[in-house]
Amino acid sequence: MSNQWQTCINCGETMGRGRADAKYCSDRCRQSAHRRNTHHPEQMIETRSCAWCFRPFNARKSSTKKYCGRAACAQAAYRARHKAGRQVRF
Numbered sequence: 558m559s560n561q562w563q564t565c566i567n568c569g570e571t572m573g574r575g576r577a578d579a580k581y582c583s584d585r586c587r588q589s590a591h592r593r594n595t596h597h598p599e600q601m602i603e604t605r606s607c608a609w610c611f612r613p614f615n616a617r618k619s620s621t622k623k624y625c626g627r628a629a630c631a632q633a634a635y636r637a638r639h640k641a642g643r644q645v646r647f
């Protein structure tokens with residue numbers, strides 16, 4: 558059990574020693590934080606070009622996605638990688 562004072566991650570208000578899993582001081586803060594996250598999803602998305610066919614595609618900034626999502630691209634890239642790996646291994 559933590560005896561640290563908890564602060565609301567939305568407004569920074571000290572909440573006192575509440576439940577360990579409490580992140581917001583009130584429902585209002587919880588809702589406004591949630592709304593902010595869902596209202597600006599474009600901030601988390603960036604346009605990349607596929608490492609195989611160079612077509613642009615959208616990916617989340619946190620993801621390590623390199624291909625546009627077409628099965629052909631992922632397969633071609635996988636096959637190329639697999640072939641190279643096999644040469645090294647055997």
Ligand SMILES: [Zn+2]
Binds near residue numbers: 566568582583
């Ligand atoms: Zn708050």
Ligand SMILES: [Zn+2]
Binds near residue numbers: 607609611624
């Ligand atoms: Zn592609």
